[in-house]
Amino acid sequence: MSDLLALQPNLDLALYLVAPDERRAKVRQEIARPTLAYREKPLPRVCGFVGFGKLMEKVDGIRRLGLTGSLKPEFLKAAAEYFGDSDADE
Numbered sequence: 153m154s155d156l157l158a159l160q161p162n163l164d165l166a167l168y169l170v171a172p173d174e175r176r177a178k179v180r181q182e183i184a185r186p187t188l189a190y191r192e193k194p195l196p197r198v199c200g201f202v203g204f205g206k207l208m209e210k211v212d213g214i215r216r217l218g219l220t221g222s223l224k225p226e227f228l229k230a231a232a233e234y235f236g237d238s239d240a241d242e
Contacts, residue, residue, distance in 0.1 A: 153199055154188050161192070166200075168228050173203035180235045200232025207231065 153167050171179050179201050182188075188195040210231055214220055 154191065154195060157191065157193055157195070157198070165198075166225065166229065167195075167198055168200045168202055168232055170202045170204055170207055173205045176201065176203060176233075183235055194236060197234060197236030200229065200234050202228065202232050 153169070156165070156167075169179060169183070183196050183199060183201070210227065214223060214227075
């Protein structure tokens with residue numbers, strides 16, 4: 153993702169990393185690495201983490217409600233967790 157941002161610096165891309173819920177701590181650790189965190193667009197602030205379990209819960213709910221045809225990408229932003237705030241440590 154860092155390479156993608158470097159190659160397309162003028163694009164405002166929404167980035168999300170989906171991984172198993174139990175990998176949250178490892179994702180946070182990796183995304184906070186200095187090579188990613190001290191970029192012009194710090195990856196911890198522009199790349200959201202979505203746990204796979206949480207994503208599937210949301211998708212199942214959307215399917216049950218019959219809303220898949222009206223789904224917009226913004227739902228990912230609401231579901232994502234960003235690690236860019238240092239006071240958000242858990």
